[in-house]
Amino acid sequence: MTLNERVAQYLAACPPAVSGQNGSGQTFFVACQLTNGFGLSESEALSYMQLYNQRCSPPWSEKEIEHKVQDAAASNKHEKPRGHLIGNGTDGKFHKNDLVYKRPSASSHPPNSPGNNGKQPHHIVNPTLTSDVPLPMTTPTSAFLMAAFKPDEGVSISRVAVDNDGKGFPLDPNQVIPRDELISKLDAVGGDPNALFACELGAWVRVNPMIPAGTCDKDVTAHRHVLVEFDEGDMRQQWQSILQSGVPCTAILTSGKRSVHAWIRVDATDAKQFSERVQEVYDYFIPLGADEKNKNASRYSRLPGMKRGDKMQELLAVNIGARTFEQWQIDKAAAGIGKHITIAELLSFVPGSDSNSVLGNRFLCLGYACVIVGPTGIGKSSLALQAAIHWALNGDVCGISPTFKPLKSLFIQAENDVGDMAEMLQGILLGTGLISERHPENNAIIAKTLEENLIIVRDQSHTGIEFAAAVRKLIDKHKPDLVWIDPLLSFYGDDINDQKACGTFTRHYLNPISEATGVIWMILHHTGKPMKDAKSVTKNWTAADFAYQGIGSSELSNWARAIISIVRLSDNTFRIALAKRGLRAGAKTISGEPTINIYMAHGDNHICWKQIENPEENPEENSRDGGRPSVIDKIAASNLFSFLSSCKPEGEGLNEISNRLEIFLATTKIDISISTSKRVIPLLVANGKLTKNPSLLYVKGPNS
Numbered sequence: 216m217t218l219n220e221r222v223a224q225y226l227a228a229c230p231p232a233v234s235g236q237n238g239s240g241q242t243f244f245v246a247c248q249l250t251n252g253f254g255l256s257e258s259e260a261l262s263y264m265q266l267y268n269q270r271c272s273p274p275w276s277e278k279e280i281e282h283k284v285q286d287a288a289a290s291n292k293h294e295k296p297r298g299h300l301i302g303n304g305t306d307g308k309f310h311k312n313d314l315v316y317k318r319p320s321a322s323s324h325p326p327n328s329p330g331n332n333g334k335q336p337h338h339i340v341n342p343t344l345t346s347d348v349p350l351p352m353t354t355p356t357s358a359f360l361m362a363a364f365k366p367d368e369g370v371s372i373s374r375v376a377v378d379n380d381g382k383g384f385p386l387d388p389n390q391v392i393p394r395d396e397l398i399s400k401l402d403a404v405g406g407d408p409n410a411l412f413a414c415e416l417g418a419w420v421r422v423n424p425m426i427p428a429g430t431c432d433k434d435v436t437a438h439r440h441v442l443v444e445f446d447e448g449d450m451r452q453q454w455q456s457i458l459q460s461g462v463p464c465t466a467i468l469t470s471g472k473r474s475v476h477a478w479i480r481v482d483a484t485d486a487k488q489f490s491e492r493v494q495e496v497y498d499y500f501i502p503l504g505a506d507e508k509n510k511n512a513s514r515y516s517r518l519p520g521m522k523r524g525d526k527m528q529e530l531l532a533v534n535i536g537a538r539t540f541e542q543w544q545i546d547k548a549a550a551g552i553g554k555h556i557t558i559a560e561l562l563s564f565v566p567g568s569d570s571n572s573v574l575g576n577r578f579l580c581l582g583y584a585c586v587i588v589g590p591t592g593i594g595k596s597s598l599a600l601q602a603a604i605h606w607a608l609n610g611d612v613c614g615i616s617p618t619f620k621p622l623k624s625l626f627i628q629a630e631n632d633v634g635d636m637a638e639m640l641q642g643i644l645l646g647t648g649l650i651s652e653r654h655p656e657n658n659a660i661i662a663k664t665l666e667e668n669l670i671i672v673r674d675q676s677h678t679g680i681e682f683a684a685a686v687r688k689l690i691d692k693h694k695p696d697l698v699w700i701d702p703l704l705s706f707y708g709d710d711i712n713d714q715k716a717c718g719t720f721t722r723h724y725l726n727p728i729s730e731a732t733g734v735i736w737m738i739l740h741h742t743g744k745p746m747k748d749a750k751s752v753t754k755n756w757t758a759a760d761f762a763y764q765g766i767g768s769s770e771l772s773n774w775a776r777a778i779i780s781i782v783r784l785s786d787n788t789f790r791i792a793l794a795k796r797g798l799r800a801g802a803k804t805i806s807g808e809p810t811i812n813i814y815m816a817h818g819d820n821h822i823c824w825k826q827i828e829n830p831e832e833n834p835e836e837n838s839r840d841g842g843r844p845s846v847i848d849k850i851a852a853s854n855l856f857s858f859l860s861s862c863k864p865e866g867e868g869l870n871e872i873s874n875r876l877e878i879f880l881a882t883t884k885i886d887i888s889i890s891t892s893k894r895v896i897p898l899l900v901a902n903g904k905l906t907k908n909p910s911l912l913y914v915k916g917p918n919s
Contacts, residue, residue: 218253221253221300221301222249222253222263225253225300225309225313225314226266226267228309228314229245229267229314229315230315231267231270231271231272232245232272232275233271233272234272234273237347238271240347241316242271242275242283243283243286243287244315244316245267245316246264246287246288247287249264249287250284251287251290251293251297251298251299252297252298252299252300252301252313253298253300254297254298254301254563255563256288256560256563257284257285257288257560258568258569258570258571259563259564259565259568259570260284260288261280261281261284261570262568262570264280265280265570288560297559347451347454348450348451348454349532351469351527351531352530352532352533354406354520355468355519355520355529356401356407356408356520356521357402357406359466359468359518359520359530359533360394360397360398360401361394362465362534363439363440363465363466363478364394364424365394365424366393366394366395367393367394367395368393368394368424368437369391369392369393369394369424369425369426369427369436370391370393370421370424370425371390371420371421371425371429371513372387372390372392372397372418372419372420372518373385373386373387373388373390373418373515374386374387374412374413374414374417374418375417375419376414376416385419389429389430391425391426391427391428391429394424406520407520408518409521409522412518415522415524416524417471417518417521417522417523417524418517418518418521418528419516419517419518420515420516420517420518421513421514422439422441422442422478422512422513422514423435423436423437423438423439423512423513424436424439429513430513431513432486432513434513435512435513438483438484438485438486438489439481439483440465440478440479440480440481441479441481441489441492441493441496441510441514442476442477442478442479442514443457443476443477443479443496443500443505443509444470444474444476444505444506444509445475445503445504445505445506446474446504446505446506447504448503448504449473450469450473450474450475453474454475454531456504457475457477458535460499460536461536461543461547462477462496462499462536462537463479463536463537463538463539463540463542463543464478464479464480464532464535465479465533466478466532466534467530467531467533467535468516468517468519468528468529468530468531469517469527469528469529470528471517471521471526471527471528472523472526475531476517480539480540481493481540482539482540486512489512490510494510495544497510499547570619572618572619573617573618573619573622573696573697573735574606574616574618574622574735574800575616575618575801576799576801577618578777578796578799578800578801579735579777580735580776581734581735582729582730582733582735583729583736583775583776583777584721584725584729584735584736584738584774584775584776585735585736585737585775585776585777585778585779586703586738586765586772586778586779587737587739587740588740588741588742588761588764588765588778588779588780589741589780589781589782589789590742591741591742593781593783594817594822595701595739595781596631596639596739597639597643597822597823597824599699599701599737599739600636600639600643601643601647601823601824603622603624603669603697603699603737604640604644605647606621606624606697607621607622607623607624607664608621608649608661608665608668609621609622613803613813613815613826614800614801614802614803615800615802616801621668622668622696622697623667623668623693623695623696624668624670624696624697624698624737625670625690625695625698626670626671626672626699626701627672627673627674627686627698627699627700627701627706628671628674628699628702628705629673629674629675629702629706630701630705632673633673636671636673638822639822642818642822642823643822643823644661645823646818646823646825647825649661670689670693672689674706677706678706678707678708679707679720682706682708682724683724683728686728687728687732690732690734691732694732695734696733696734696735697734697735697737698734698735698737699737699738699739700736700737700738701739702740702741703739703740703741703771704740707720708720711766711767711768711771712767712768713768714768714770717768717770717774718770718774721770722774738775740765740766740771741765741766742764742766743766761780761782761794762778762780762794762795764780764794772795775795777793777795777796778793778795779792779793780792780794784814784830785830787816788814788815788816788830789815790812790813790814791813792811792812793812793813804829805826805828808869809868809869809870810870811870812829812889813826814826814828814829815827829890846887847894847895848898850885850887850895851895851898851899851901851902851904852902855876855899855904857879858875858876858879859904859905859915861875862905862913862914862919866907866908866910866912866913866914867912867913867914868912868913869893869913872896872913873895874892876892876896877892880892896913899916900913900916902918903917903918903919904916904918904919
């Protein structure tokens with residue numbers, strides 16, 4: 216049984232996640248089993264999670280599923296080793312524990328650095344932390360005291376009362392009890408703090424140890440914690456904010472009402488450093504809705520385990536997040552600098568199942584860019600629109616097709632009015648046969664699909680950073696896969712020859728948008744003025760030679776993942792060179808051969824493009840005076856010993872061996888095009904210098 220079959224079998228056996236039945240925990244559990252149990256990469260796991268999500272009730276959003284997978288892949292709290300499920304399921308069954316999430320059990324006496332003088336390792340009571348608020352811990356008060364205080368430190372606890380204005384105040388502000396004495400008293404009453412501090416309104420505890428009878432900041436003996444609680448959001452959102460921050464938390468507890476309290480460990484050496492670190496913590500949490508009134512060192516929080524009316528002040532977790540405040544500072548500073556790619560992720564990557572692939576075989580992936588370059592007036596806009604239409608319908612353009620699904624395009628253009636766009640759209644649909652009078656029922660379906668998957672916007676006023684801001688709003692509204700910018704210079708707003716300006720537009724304005732949304736930029740750009748005798752100069756160029764044909768700084772070509780160059784061969788025929796990553800596009804000739812050079816012409820009766828056979832080589836190259844042998848015949852008959860000797864034993868495809876022949880001949884002062892070298896190969900097979908192996912790849916022949 217293959218790994219894919221095992222994973223499919225596993226997902227089929229897993230119960231769906233159901234809202235109200237700890238669906239979040241079950242969904243995260245399945246994500247952990249895929250990334251850890253089966254050792255899948257994030258992209259592989261995401262593909263399977265999207266299938267599993269179809270059975271969830273209700274289904275999660277795409278972003279929520281992505282977060283589940285990312286959190287699962289990043290977790291280092293798995294109880295079993297990576298890959299432990301790979302060998303399971305061969306009998307068609309999985310153990311129930313491998314299928315259903317169970318909440319973790321809680322320990323009442325966890326080892327902890329404040330309580331054991333730092334001799335025990337960092338510990339997390341709830342090892343499987345999900346976005347759901349976890350179940351409260353058992354015997355929470357003793358566990359909390361051991362986590363937050365050292366043996367001889369004074370713990371300030373007071374019952375709560377309210378004045379006539381309904382404002383709470385402490386009944387026992389001077390009560391300070393040594394930690395171990397307090398734990399002994401709790402043990403004597405079965406661990407229930409309500410037996411010691413009975414109060415209908417609950418009890419408070421100061422966030423730091425105090426001197427005997429201490430009541431204010433100057434009486435604090437260790438500036439260890441700052442309290443963060445929230446005025447906004449529900450408890451689940453508050454829990455997520457703390458968890459995702461990575462901040463070092465000695466304890467997380469509930470107020471007995473609607474807020475979560477986090478005891479954040481700052482470990483300041485004195486009051487001055489405490490104030491600085493507290494401000495750093497609040498700078499992070501205030502935008503998330505934290506209450507700013509809790510910054511002082513002697514601040515009261517809620518004592519876990521105490522009843523507050525008919526509710527309970529609960530302890531959710533101890534010692535989560537970074538090990539130290541300094542480590543959190545480092546992690547926070549590095550958080551916005553790229554994404555860490557692990558070696559395990561690279562080793563487990565399966566290209567064929569990469570969910571980030573959008574066009575071809577990873578020719579274009581989520582968040583990247585393609586620049587389409589060509590002379591002015593040749594019909595770049597109609598070619599781009601034709602591609603957008605076919606991909607919106609999940610079709611292909613000369614073999615280049617969507618990887619997994621139909622693609623939605625946002626087409627932003629400046630040079631064509633409604634009439635121009637209407638003529639192009641209608642011409643493409645009629646000229647390519649997508650709609651016809653003979654099948655009116657299909658016409659309505661296609662129109663409806665295009666209405667959903669093709670958004671056309673004309674903008675003649677935004678440039679530079681203003682354009683970036685405007686296009687982000689359009690992306691948020693329409694959620695496209697591809698964003699076409701036609702043409703670049705209408706929206707660029709700066710000197711295209713300035714490398715710094717070009718880098719600012721591409722890397723500072725566009726990249727943050729594509730990284731955040733996953734859109735692919737499809738940018739139409741102009742070549743410079745035609746060079747003298749351009750046809751002769753570019754005759755023998757390979758596709759890669761056209762990568763830098765766009766006007767302006769080379770930064771544009773360096774930035775883009777893919778470059779497509781349109782070269783005019785005659786008034787109505789064009790070579791479309793896939794100049795960068797072209798072999799990944801999946802393009803094919805009319806006869807079905809893989810290619811990085813597509814030949815096209817304008818439609819005969821409509822505004823559209825059609826693929827054509829490769830134009831004939833110059834007759835002068837193929838036949839000389841008096842019918843003397845052509846260049847191709849001469850090459851095939853010449854001594855190619857060095858070239859043939861370097862043929863790979865495992866064989867080479869037509870593109871690879873033709874390209875190698877072209878390079879080899881260049882060393883002998885024979886300059887031919889890649890298309891000409893391809894025409895030599897069959898002659899070499901005919902005279903026995905090359906042959907094809909069982910895999911239909913070219914290898915040395917018997918006469919080599």
